Amino acid sequence: MQMPPTWMKRPQPGWRSCAMVVLVVFAALTTMVALRMPYPSTFDELPHVSVVRAQYEHPAPFADASTYRMVSRDDLARWTTASNYINHPPLYYMMIGQMLRVTSDVYALRLANVVLALVALAIGLWAGVRYLGAGGDRTVFVILIACFPKAPLIGGIVNNDNLANIAAVIVFVGLTGAGGGAWLLGIGLALAGWTKLTALVSLGTAVIIARGWPLMRGRRAWRFADLWPIALGGAVGALPYLVNYARTGHLLYVNEALYGVPLADRPQIYIQDYAVFFFATLADKWPAAEFQLPVVFSAILALAPVALAALGSRADRRIGAIGWPFLAAFGVTLVIHFWFGWSAFQRIGDQSIAQSRYYAVLWPGIALAATPGIRALAQWWRPLAVLAMLMILIPTVPGGAITALLLR
Numbered sequence: 001m002q003m004p005p006t007w008m009k010r011p012q013p014g015w016r017s018c019a020m021v022v023l024v025v026f027a028a029l030t031t032m033v034a035l036r037m038p039y040p041s042t043f044d045e046l047p048h049v050s051v052v053r054a055q056y057e058h059p060a061p062f063a064d065a066s067t068y069r070m071v072s073r074d075d076l077a078r079w080t081t082a083s084n085y086i087n088h089p090p091l092y093y094m095m096i097g098q099m100l101r102v103t104s105d106v107y108a109l110r111l112a113n114v115v116l117a118l119v120a121l122a123i124g125l126w127a128g129v130r131y132l133g134a135g136g137d138r139t140v141f142v143i144l145i146a147c148f149p150k151a152p153l154i155g156g157i158v159n160n161d162n163l164a165n166i167a168a169v170i171v172f173v174g175l176t177g178a179g180g181g182a183w184l185l186g187i188g189l190a191l192a193g194w195t196k197l198t199a200l201v202s203l204g205t206a207v208i209i210a211r212g213w214p215l216m217r218g219r220r221a222w223r224f225a226d227l228w229p230i231a232l233g234g235a236v237g238a239l240p241y242l243v244n245y246a247r248t249g250h251l252l253y254v255n256e257a258l259y260g261v262p263l264a265d266r267p268q269i270y271i272q273d274y275a276v277f278f279f280a281t282l283a284d285k286w287p288a289a290e291f292q293l294p295v296v297f298s299a300i301l302a303l304a305p306v307a308l309a310a311l312g313s314r315a316d317r318r319i320g321a322i323g324w325p326f327l328a329a330f331g332v333t334l335v336i337h338f339w340f341g342w343s344a345f346q347r348i349g350d351q352s353i354a355q356s357r358y359y360a361v362l363w364p365g366i367a368l369a370a371t372p373g374i375r376a377l378a379q380w381w382r383p384l385a386v387l388a389m390l391m392i393l394i395p396t397v398p399g400g401a402i403t404a405l406l407l408r
Contacts, residue, residue, distance in 0.1 A: 033156025034110035056097035065253035085255035089240040092160035116162040117155025124169040131176040144367040149395040164199040167192035168361035186233025193237020210325035261349030281354035287395035304391040312373030323369025
């Protein structure tokens with residue numbers, strides 16, 4: 001198969017230097033989080049570590065999540081009576097659990113996650129700059145793809161989002177045309193499903209729209225050989241949830257004893273009130289330093305990359321072939337996320353559903369689409385492009401640190 005010209009052109013030296021700086025800075029920040037952030041972190045780390053231990057002691061591809069317990073925060077080999085609430089498939093925990101054969105040091109487990117996070121960033125960076133081609137804004141993309149606010153914080157702890165991000169960049173590589181795209185998409189969807197349901201939903205939506213829309217519009221011939229690996233990967237990814245549904249009648253286990261709130265203690269609100277709470281919480285949790293900025297400002301910062309991606313997808317049709325499916329997947333995920341949160345609140349009073357890090361798997365496509373958006377602003381009025389870049393940088397770990405110093 002002849003490769004498209006943009007995939008045969010060598011990256012420019014200037015881009016290489018920028019990429020090396022970004023990778024080194026990201027690796028340093030993530031490693032610093034791994035070694036310096038107090039254990040356990042507030043991002044569900046102890047529950048994740050507990051499942052790592054459970055799957056190491058008793059590997060089970062279709063484990064009953066309701067049987068999971070918590071390990072002691074001071075001793076990974078000592079179980080407590082507290083019930084766990086992690087309900088994800090076991091692949092990530094089986095993989096990380098192999099390290100327990102050598103060490104039970106949680107900081108070693110964290111460093112393994114640093115490697116996963118760095119690999120995900122490197123693959124996504126490589127795929128994006130290749131797709132942009134020699135005439136694209138590679139330097140801008142290199143910066144943008146490293147700017148998901150929670151990336152260093154999650155990358156430096158024990159959390160299955162780091163494997164989900166590997167699945168995300170595999171899908172991203174497949175969609176950007178790296179050869180063998182159908183198989184890469186299938187593998188990415190299978191890996192996403194066996195890591196967490198939100199990743200499968202988001203990435204599956206992006207793949208369906210990216211591949212299905214051209215077929216529906218007659219822009220691409222229907223070829224079974226291009227579709228069956230994707231369908232197979234999606235089916236494999238859905239298997240853990242189908243098994244759980246057959247057993248329990250639910251796709252996922254929910255620890256109602258932990259998340260449930262007695263009816264008398266719940267705020268009595270309507271769906272519109274919950275919507276305000278849900279979206280305000282998402283906005284507050286967008287920056288790396290949560291709840292530190294006014295909610296309106298956080299909301300503007302959260303919407304900035306989405307608006308830039310829409311602008312870039314419209315300005316560059318080729319980029320839009322990737323950007324629009326990811327933006328559509330963002331919208332679908334947001335609707336499902338909200339409806340699931342509202343349903344959980346109605347059923348058991350759960351108010352913990354709004355988590356911004358669920359959208360990390362869509363960041364490579366949004367960053368790619370936002371790149372020509374920055375260029376379009378620069379062509380109109382350069383200071384506006386600079387402001388847009390600042391709005392992307394402020395919610396990040398270094399951006400938050402600089403902002404905190406300036407506001408002190």
